[in-house]
Amino acid sequence: MKQQLTKEIEGIKQQLCDISDYLYEHPELGDQEYQSMQKLVAFLKEHQFEIKTNIAGRETAFKAEFNSGKPGPKIAYLAEYDALPGVGHGCGHNLIGTMSAGAAAALSKLIHETGGSVVVLGTPAEETNGAKVPMSEQGTFDDIDAAMIVHPGGTSHESGESLAMDAIQFRYFGKSSHAAASPEQGINALDSVIQLFNGINALRQHVTSDVRIHGIISEGGLAANVVPDKATAQFYVRAKSRDYLNEVVEKVKHIAEGAASMTGASVEISNYELSYDNMITNQALSDTYTKNLKQTSNQTVFPPKETYGSIDMGNVSQVVPAIHPYIGMNASELVPHTKEFADTTITEAGHQALRDGALSLAMTGYDVLTDCELLEAIQKEFKKTKNKK
Template identity: 75%
Template sequence: MKHKLSEEIKKIEQQLWNMSDHLYHNPELGDQEFQSAQLLTNFLKEHQFIIETGIVNRSTAFKAEYKSEKPGPTIAYLAEYDALPGVGHGCGHNLIGTMSVGAGVALSKLVDEIGGSVVVLGTPAEETNGAKVPMSAEGVFDNIDVAMILHPSDQSYVSGDSLAMDAIQYSYTGKSSHAAASPEKGINALDSVIQLFNGINALREHLPTDVRVHGIISEGGQAANVVPDKATAQFYIRAKERTYLNNVVEKINNIANGAALMTGATLEISNYELSYDDMKTNDALSKAFTKNLKQTDSQTIHQAKQSYGSIDMGNVSQVVPAIHPYIGLHQPGIVAHTKEFADRTITTEGHQILINGALTLAKTGYDVLTDQMLLEAINGEFFKVK
C-alpha cells in the first residue's frame, strides 16, 4: 500500500508547485503570513482536513487534522511559510510549507484503511519569534506521536542538533547631564553597557567552544556632549544544551549587574524574543526518514553538519520525538538567506525536490503508522533520553 503514496503525490504535484511558487512571489514576514496561511489551509480544507486557525494566540498559526475512525498513532508535519526581509524566501520556507502540506494530504488518503491521524501544523515566524515555542509549551503536541519537518539546503543532510538560545536585553538607566560643564552630576548608562561587553569578553576565556555570545548596542545616547541616561544592549546567548545555557546566562546576568554597580545605573533584564531549546533528533525516526529519502532522491545524504544556529524545532523535540533533516537543491555551496537560494526553489530542480521531499515525509509517516516495532523504538529512545 505504501506505493500508493507516489500516486497520491502525483495527483497534487501541480497544485504543490503552484502553491510554492505563489509563496515565493508573495513573501510575507513572520506573524504577517495571512495570505500564505490561507493558501495552505484552503488546500487542506479541500482534502477534508478540519482546520483550527489562530492557535496559541498567533493569528497566522493553524492546526489541520485528518482523523480516521481506526485507532493508531498521530503523525504531525510542520509547515513554515515566513519570509525574510529583502530576500523573500531565502530560507526556502515556501518549499517547507508545501512539502508538509503535500505529505499530509498524501498520507491522509491511506489512514482510513491503516488507521491513525495526520496533523499539519502551521508554524509562523520561525525566523524571528517562532510559534513552535508556545505550541510546545501549551500542549499542542500532547496527543502527537512524532513530528517532522524537512528543510531545503545546498545538499542533503541527516537530522542533527542545534544550540539552545536566549535572546536577552540589558537596559540601563542613568542620569543625564552636560558632559563637559557638569559631568559629575551625570550617571553614564553607556558606560554600563561598555563594561557589560568587557565583562563578557573576559568570560569567553572560560567558556566551552560550543557557547556563542554575540550582541549589539541598540541604544547608546543621542549626543556626545550629553551624558547618556539610557543605554541598551541585546544579545543572543547560545549553548549546546539548555541546562548549560542557563548557567551561562546566570553568569552574564551577574556581569550585567556588576556593570550597573560600577556606574551607579539601574538595570532591567528582559527577553526580547522567545527562547529556543536545543534540538534532540530522534535517531530511530531519523533512520527511517533517511532510508526513505535514499529510495526517493538520488542525492548523497551527508551526516549531520555541525550546527551553531538555533531553531524553534528544538522546543518541539523536547516534548515529542522529532526530526529536522535537510534535502539538497542540487547546488552544493549555495548559501541560504540569499536571493539566489530563493530563486532556486522555483526552478525545475526546486519543483522536483518539493515532490521528493513531500513523498519522503509521507512514506516515513506511513512507516510509523504501520510498523509497531519502529514506533516502540522511537518512543523507547525518546523517553530514555528525556
C-alpha cells in the same frame, strides 16, 4: 502502498510547486503570514482536512487534521511559512510549509486503511518568535506520536542537533547631563553597555567551544554632548544544551549587573524573544526518514550538519519524538538567508526538492502508522532520552 503515495505526490506536484512559488512571490514576516496561511489552509481543505486557526494564541497558526476514525498513531507534519525582511524566503520556508502540506495530503488518501490520524501544524515566526514554543508549552503536541519537518538546503543531511538559545535585553538607566560643561553630574548608561561588552568578551575564554554570544547596541544616546541616560543592548546567547546555556546566561547576567555597578547606573534584564531549546533528534525516526529519502532521491544524504544555529523545533523535540533533516537543492555552495537561496527554491532543483521531501515525509508517516515495532522503538528511545535528561 508506497507506490500509491508516489502516485499521490506526482498528482499534486504541480499544485504544490504553484503554492510554494506563490509564497516566494508574496513573502510575509513572522506573525504576519496571513496570505501564506490561507494558501496552505485552502489546499488542505480541498483534501478534506478539518481546520482550526489561531492556535496557541497566534493568529497565523493553524491545525489541520485528517482522522481515519480508526485507532492508530497520530503523525504531525510541521509547516513554516514566514520570510526574512529584505530577503524574502531566504531560508526556504515556502518549501517547508508546502512539503508538509503535500505529505499530509498524500498520506490522507491511505489513512482509512492504516488507521490513525495525520495533522499539519502551521507554526508561524520561526525566524523571530517561534510559535512552536508556546505550542510545546500549551499541550499542542500532547497527543502526537511523531513530529516531522524538512528544511531545504544546498545538500541533503540527516537530522541532527541545534543550539539552545536565549534572547536577552539589557536596558541601562543613568542620568543625563552636559557632557562637556558638567560631566560629573551625569551617569553614563552607554558606558555600562560598553563594560557589558568588555565583560562578555572576557567570559568567552571560560566557556565551552559550542557557546555563541553575539549582540548589538540598539540604543546608545542621542547626541555626543549629552551624557546618555538610557542605553540598550540585545544579545543572543547559545549553547549545546539547555542546562549549560542556563549556566552561561547566569554568568552574563552577573556581568551585566557588574557593569551597572561600575558606572552607577541601574539595569533591567529581560527576554526580548522566546527561548529555544536544543534539538534532540529521535534516531529511530530519523533513520526511517533517511532510508525513504534515499529511495526517492538521487542525492547523497550526508551526516548531520554541524550547526551553531537555533530552531524552535528544539522545543518540540523535548516533548515528542521529532526530526529536522535537510533536503538538498543540488547546490552545495548555497548560503541560507540570502536572495540567492530564495531564488533557488523556485528553480527546477527547488521543485525537485519539494517533491522528494514531501514524498519522503509521507512514506515515513506511513511507516510509523503501519509498523508497530518502529513506533515502539521511537517511543522507547524518546522515553530513554527524557529519563536521561
